[in-house]
Amino acid sequence: MDRLTLDYTHVLDAAVGPDHGLTAQELEGIAPQTEEALRAVQARRTKDLRWMDLPHQADVQQDVLDYAGSMQPLFASGQLKNVVVLGIGGSALGNRALHAALSSPFHDIEPPEGLPRLFVLDNVDPDLVGEFLDTVDVSKCLFNVISKSGSTAETMSQFLVLRQKLIDAVGEEAHVRHIVVTTDAEKGVLRPIVDAEGYASFIVPDGVGGRFSVLSPVGLVSSALVGIDVRGLLAGAADMDERCKGAAFADNPALIYAAIQTLMQNKKGKPMAVTFSYSQRLASLSDWYAQLLAESIGKRKSKGGADVFVGPTPVSAVGVTDQHSQSQLYVEGPFDKWFTLLAVERADHVVTIPKQYADHDALSYLGGRTMNELFAAEREGTRIALTDAGRPCCSIQFPSVTAHTVGQYLYMMEMAVAVMGELYDVDAFDQPGVEAAKVATYALMGRAGFEERRTEIEAAKSKDPKVV
Amino acid sequence: MDRLTLDYTHVLDAAVGPDHGLTAQELEGIAPQTEEALRAVQARRTKDLRWMDLPHQADVQQDVLDYAGSMQPLFASGQLKNVVVLGIGGSALGNRALHAALSSPFHDIEPPEGLPRLFVLDNVDPDLVGEFLDTVDVSKCLFNVISKSGSTAETMSQFLVLRQKLIDAVGEEAHVRHIVVTTDAEKGVLRPIVDAEGYASFIVPDGVGGRFSVLSPVGLVSSALVGIDVRGLLAGAADMDERCKGAAFADNPALIYAAIQTLMQNKKGKPMAVTFSYSQRLASLSDWYAQLLAESIGKRKSKGGADVFVGPTPVSAVGVTDQHSQSQLYVEGPFDKWFTLLAVERADHVVTIPKQYADHDALSYLGGRTMNELFAAEREGTRIALTDAGRPCCSIQFPSVTAHTVGQYLYMMEMAVAVMGELYDVDAFDQPGVEAAKVATYALMGRAGFEERRTEIEAAKSKDPKVV
Numbered sequence: 001m002d003r004l005t006l007d008y009t010h011v012l013d014a015a016v017g018p019d020h021g022l023t024a025q026e027l028e029g030i031a032p033q034t035e036e037a038l039r040a041v042q043a044r045r046t047k048d049l050r051w052m053d054l055p056h057q058a059d060v061q062q063d064v065l066d067y068a069g070s071m072q073p074l075f076a077s078g079q080l081k082n083v084v085v086l087g088i089g090g091s092a093l094g095n096r097a098l099h100a101a102l103s104s105p106f107h108d109i110e111p112p113e114g115l116p117r118l119f120v121l122d123n124v125d126p127d128l129v130g131e132f133l134d135t136v137d138v139s140k141c142l143f144n145v146i147s148k149s150g151s152t153a154e155t156m157s158q159f160l161v162l163r164q165k166l167i168d169a170v171g172e173e174a175h176v177r178h179i180v181v182t183t184d185a186e187k188g189v190l191r192p193i194v195d196a197e198g199y200a201s202f203i204v205p206d207g208v209g210g211r212f213s214v215l216s217p218v219g220l221v222s223s224a225l226v227g228i229d230v231r232g233l234l235a236g237a238a239d240m241d242e243r244c245k246g247a248a249f250a251d252n253p254a255l256i257y258a259a260i261q262t263l264m265q266n267k268k269g270k271p272m273a274v275t276f277s278y279s280q281r282l283a284s285l286s287d288w289y290a291q292l293l294a295e296s297i298g299k300r301k302s303k304g305g306a307d308v309f310v311g312p313t314p315v316s317a318v319g320v321t322d323q324h325s326q327s328q329l330y331v332e333g334p335f336d337k338w339f340t341l342l343a344v345e346r347a348d349h350v351v352t353i354p355k356q357y358a359d360h361d362a363l364s365y366l367g368g369r370t371m372n373e374l375f376a377a378e379r380e381g382t383r384i385a386l387t388d389a390g391r392p393c394c395s396i397q398f399p400s401v402t403a404h405t406v407g408q409y410l411y412m413m414e415m416a417v418a419v420m421g422e423l424y425d426v427d428a429f430d431q432p433g434v435e436a437a438k439v440a441t442y443a444l445m446g447r448a449g450f451e452e453r454r455t456e457i458e459a460a461k462s463k464d465p466k467v468v
Numbered sequence: 469m470d471r472l473t474l475d476y477t478h479v480l481d482a483a484v485g486p487d488h489g490l491t492a493q494e495l496e497g498i499a500p501q502t503e504e505a506l507r508a509v510q511a512r513r514t515k516d517l518r519w520m521d522l523p524h525q526a527d528v529q530q531d532v533l534d535y536a537g538s539m540q541p542l543f544a545s546g547q548l549k550n551v552v553v554l555g556i557g558g559s560a561l562g563n564r565a566l567h568a569a570l571s572s573p574f575h576d577i578e579p580p581e582g583l584p585r586l587f588v589l590d591n592v593d594p595d596l597v598g599e600f601l602d603t604v605d606v607s608k609c610l611f612n613v614i615s616k617s618g619s620t621a622e623t624m625s626q627f628l629v630l631r632q633k634l635i636d637a638v639g640e641e642a643h644v645r646h647i648v649v650t651t652d653a654e655k656g657v658l659r660p661i662v663d664a665e666g667y668a669s670f671i672v673p674d675g676v677g678g679r680f681s682v683l684s685p686v687g688l689v690s691s692a693l694v695g696i697d698v699r700g701l702l703a704g705a706a707d708m709d710e711r712c713k714g715a716a717f718a719d720n721p722a723l724i725y726a727a728i729q730t731l732m733q734n735k736k737g738k739p740m741a742v743t744f745s746y747s748q749r750l751a752s753l754s755d756w757y758a759q760l761l762a763e764s765i766g767k768r769k770s771k772g773g774a775d776v777f778v779g780p781t782p783v784s785a786v787g788v789t790d791q792h793s794q795s796q797l798y799v800e801g802p803f804d805k806w807f808t809l810l811a812v813e814r815a816d817h818v819v820t821i822p823k824q825y826a827d828h829d830a831l832s833y834l835g836g837r838t839m840n841e842l843f844a845a846e847r848e849g850t851r852i853a854l855t856d857a858g859r860p861c862c863s864i865q866f867p868s869v870t871a872h873t874v875g876q877y878l879y880m881m882e883m884a885v886a887v888m889g890e891l892y893d894v895d896a897f898d899q900p901g902v903e904a905a906k907v908a909t910y911a912l913m914g915r916a917g918f919e920e921r922r923t924e925i926e927a928a929k930s931k932d933p934k935v936v
Contacts, residue, residue: 009933089792105596106603109576109585117577123789124846126839127869128573128748130817135574151830154788157821157842160834164822189830210792253936271739271804272781280596291793298797311801313740315783320622321591323905324557324678325759329766332901333779336739349598353625354632362619362657365915366628371594374625374913378592381909384925388904401595433800436856437791441849445842447833457852465477468721 002399004240004408006253010383011260011338011392020270020335020390022263030259030423031249037422038255041415042245049418049429050207054215055237055411060203061230064217067180067200068224071142075225076114080142080178083225085120086158087146087218090210091182092122093288094219094410100284101406102228116142118226124154129161138162138178139169144222146182148204148213150189153441182217209429211292212414215407229403236407244415254415260394261293261416262423264338265312268392272337273312274330278319278379279344281401286342289413290314296417299426300433310424320378327382331389339386339393343379346400347372470867472708472876474721478851479728479806479860488738488803488858490731498727498891499717505890506723509883510713517886517897518675522683523705523879528671529698532685535648535668536692539610543693544582548610548646551693553588554626555614555686558678559650560590561756562687562878568752569874570696584610586694592622597629606630606646607637612690614650616672616681618657621909650685677897679760680882683875697871704875712883722883728862729761729884730891732806733780736860740805741780742798746787746847747812749869754810757881758782764885764896771893778892788846795850799857807854807861811847814868815840 013021045052054060074080085095099107099118108117121132143162147155166175180200183190194201202217213219215237224230244254264270273293275286298311315337317326330337353374355367366374386393396412398405421428443453481489513520522528542548553563567575567586576585589600611630615623634643648668651658662669670685681687683705692698712722732738741761743754766779783805785794798805821842823835834842854861864880866873889896911921 005935007933007935009930009935012934014932015930088789092789093793104599104603106599110603122792123748123786124839124843125746125748125788126815126817126819126843127812129839130815130819131572131574133819134817135572135578149830153834153842153846154792156831157834157839160821160824160831161819161839164824189825189828193825251936256936271802278593280591280593287793294794294797294801298801300800309800309802311797313783313797313801313804315781318591320593321556321560323902324590324622325561325755326762327905328899328901329762329779329781330901331904332768332777333762333766333781334739334777336781344595347594347598349594349602351594351598351601351629353628356628356632357657357661360657361916362617363624363628365910365913366621366625369913371592371597371625371629374621374909375592375594377909377912378621378905380912381905381907384908384928385901385905389901431796433796433798433853433857434791436799437795437846437849437853439849440852441842441845442833444845444848445833445837448829460852462477462483464482465475466480467473467475467477468719468724 002402002405004253004405004412005397006256007395007397008256008260010387011264011394015387016390016392020268020392022260026263026267027259030263033423034249034255034259034419037258037419040422041418048207050205051209051212051215051414052241054208055234055241055407060217061220061234064202064220064224064230067221071225072114075116080116081140082117082119082136082142083144083222084141085118085122085144085146085222086155086162087120087144088122088152088154089291090213091146091155091218092120093291094214095222096120097284097288098214098219098223098228098233098406099226101281101401102223102403103226105280107226112227115227116225118222121158124157129158133165138165141178142225143179144182145179145190146218147190148184148188148210150183150191150193156189180221182221211295214288214410232403233407236404237411240408240411240415244412254412255419257412257416258419258423260338261312261420264392270336270338271313272315274315274317274337274339275342276317276319276322276339277342278375279342279398279401280318282342282344282398283316283318285406285409286314286316290316292413292417295431296428297420297424297426298433302425303427308426310426319382320375323378323382327385330391331385335390337391339391341379341383341393341395343395343397344401345397348400470870470873472721472873472880473865474724475863475865476724476728478855479732479862483855484858484860488736488860490728494731494735495727498731501891502717502723502727502887505726505887506720508890509886516675518673519677519680519683519882520709522676523702523709523875528685529688529702532670532688532692532698535689539693540582543584548584549608550585550587550604550610551612551690552609553586553590553612553614553690554623554630555588555612556590556620556622557759558681559614559623559686560588561759562682563690564588565752565756566682566687566691566696566701566874567694569749569869570691570871571694573748575694580695583695584693586690589626592625597626601633606633609646610693611647612650613647613658614686615658616652616656616678618651618659618661624657648689650689679763682756682878700871701875704872705879708876708879708883712880722880723887725880725884726887726891728806729780729888732860736806738804738806739781740783742783742785742805742807743810744785744787744790744807745810746843747810747866747869748786750810750812750866751784751786753874753877754782754784758784760881760885763899765888765892765894766901767894768901769894771895776894778894787850788843791846791850795853798859799853803858805859807859809847809851809861809863811863811865812869813865816868
């Protein structure tokens with residue numbers, strides 16, 4: 001079957017020695033804690049951690065599919081050509097990751113017949129948004145505005161800009177059909193706007209934080225619109241839920257992964273967690289995971305309120321590409337990283353390398369082989385080089401890249417990170433550290449109520465700037 | 469003028485305290501070493517470090533521009549539509565970074581009149597290459613094959629595959645015009661093939677390692693073909709060369725940057741160097757820099773041959789996007805990073821946010837302002853949040869994003885990294901750590917001469933794999 005597997009042979013002391021590898025005692029020692037953590041997390045499933053139930057909400061799935069079905073004729077006829085996500089962070093990274101993994105890498109260059117392009121406009125860089133306005137015909141766009149609170153400055157400023165451009169292009173009445181909003185059911189700024197304007201809308205349920213929202217309409221609407229198998233995705237996530245929710249440590253990939261991460265940082269002194277995707281299509285999953293890990297576990301305070309300043313730093317790499325960029329450091333540099341390879345057992349394509357120039361030694365071994373063989377040999381070659389150099393390395397193995405396996409991955413990582421929160425003793429579901437920058441931004445933008453902070457910022461300006 | 473500046477006010481103890489910030493004594497202490505390092509590097513300019521002279525080679529520039537000019541009619545007439553780089557690592561990252569920085573973000577979606585798209589095919593993932601073959605018409609492509617040695621497995625397997633597809637599509641004779649090769653002048657596998665087939669070609673000069681090759685034909689050919697101002701790029705690099713080659717520490721941004729990096733890791737215990745690009749267009753420069761830094765400084769051996777296992781880990785982030793993904797960790801997590809913001813003073817576009825929904829407090833402060841103001845306020849807000857939390861943070865300021873400022877950046881970073889090599893006491897120009905993976909790959913692919921390694925690999929396979 002297409003069951004995801006976690007191979008952790010090469011994070012163990014047998015593979016990389018006891019300084020860098022985990023011992024049986026270390027794993028046995030932490031196993032009961034992971035099981036207790038899992039029980040603590042599962043106990044909140046029907047309370048504040050509602051994201052855990054997202055794979056099972058058949059009615060929401062149906063609503064999303066019905067909506068996508070209703071829009072399909074507009075894409076088929078060419079009345080609409082682009083879906084544009086206006087969102088950022090958890091309202092963008094999942095959308096991009098799913099599109100990268102489950103659409104063609106050239107989807108937006110040559111869109112398949114009847115399907116729209118998907119742009120995820122997750123920045124307010126005027127050179128990005130300005131160039132978008134110069135290049136893309138807004139009258140051919142469906143904008144998916146995603147913000148639970150409706151107060152996200154970036155998303156809302158984009159909404160204000162693009163709504164006006166739409167009205168200029170197609171008129172006040174017609175612009176309504178070009179916008180679909182994903183936001184809170186009742187609270188916040190966007191819901192009353194949806195009601196007043198008559199936009200189509202979806203709900204970000206309570207108990208679903210941004211970085212745990214990919215399996216809600218936040219991630220599903222744009223996916224369904226570009227033809228991704230949303231049912232398969234959720235079925236994969238549901239299967240992983242079933243597999244992890246009650247299983248003991250030895251059979252539970254989420255618990256084992258959480259244990260490895262925690263021990264690698266706290267016992268083996270490795271502050272960096274590298275996701276090394278041996279798949280171009282899966283590479284964006286590591287950006288999604290980077291937010292999940294960094295925002296959930298990167299915390300100043302323990303649950304008890306003590307200053308702890310903890311958290312692993314996620315690093316993304318792509319194989320084989322980054323063998324030619326980062327492997328030198330990974331193999332020879334400090335022992336400050338551990339690695340997770342994403343491996344795909346069966347690609348969708350077979351590319352055969354022709355036998356040519358057989359008299360050249362550096363080419364002859366390639367002829368008649370496939371790129372599939374080369375790609376797999378390079379992945380295994382890199383794994384061997386890493387572990388021979390004492391760098392621990394596990395593999396998450398995808399039988400193939402499908403909505404079902406990607407769904408398994410997403411859910412496994414969400415569960416692993418929730419459990420890590422317990423093991424690191426931090427609240428995995430808040431993000432107090434982003435407040436300071438927001439307040440400073442409001443102050444600098446002159447938002448009412450932030451005048452005092454602005455005065456402080458002015459006063460704190462260096463009298464002796466060092467600029468060369 | 470459009471001179472790049474380095475603002476290092478906020479890496480100093482006055483900004484972030486003496487535990488995390490550099491003291492005047494520390495900078496004064498390292499300054500003479502940086503100047504000595506610069507002299508050592510400059511002494512090799514006409515010997516083995518020929519990359520230092522690349523900005524000044526007017527004849528090469530002219531050859532590249534002449535070639536691009538000769539191809540222009542084929543793009544204008546639609547006979548050719550795509551330029552495809554077949555290269556990896558240093559033969560890909562610069563090409564992609566220049567295209568991202570100096571072409572529109574939507575260039576490949578809607579190519580400007582008369583200009584080709586640019587694809588950089590820097591992987592052998594069969595799902596990437598296979599999908600390319602399924603989607604892109606090779607008879608409309610110009611392939612730029614880049615490998616100094618001609619023995620890079622990835623590039624050469626792509627070359628073999630695509631050459632055959634070309635011949636199948638356009639015939640043996642016509643295929644020649646679809647290939648331009650950038651390789652060694654005499655040595656290696658590709659030069660004799662170029663001679664035998666009659667391909668157009670450019671030279672990767674000696675003394676120009678892959679990661680220092682962006683200003684050679686390696687980076688210039690594809691850039692010129694997509695309409696990038698190659699002269700401006702090289703003029704910017706030449707200006708930075710002039711500015712850095714003899715200047716004392718206090719006036720020398722490359723030396724100051726090298727000093728900060730070295731002290732941050734070796735005195736302040738920060739293993740990670742985050743390039744936080746507050747510009748979507750400049751974001752790919754950080755991937756280029758990631759190779760430059762990681763491969764140059766990530767080394768097991770000191771110059772004297774002792775085991776040292778050193779090197780900073782480059783981390784790439786994009787503002788404002790990653791404020792919603794990584795800032796939580798950056799502000800509250802361990803004190804294990806220092807930051808370089810890439811800041812653009814003057815964007816090419818001004819995007820005004822309309823005044824709408826003024827009764828909503830969370831929106832009213834945005835109306836009538838520009839995205840440019842918001843973007844700048846968020847950058848400064850993040851800088852303030854980082855430094856208030858004791859996280860050192862410098863800024864490299866681009867007056868605007870032009871070929872000239874990007875050229876300055878590239879050369880400044882190359883020079884800084886060359887100097888870091890001396891300060892870290894490692895050879896910044898080799899990459900012995902990539903050999904082990906290559907050998908293992910050859911062994912697994914059954915290349916002649918690697919049978920013994922294959923036997924070893926088979927014997928080393930775990931008898932007790934741990935898979936869940």
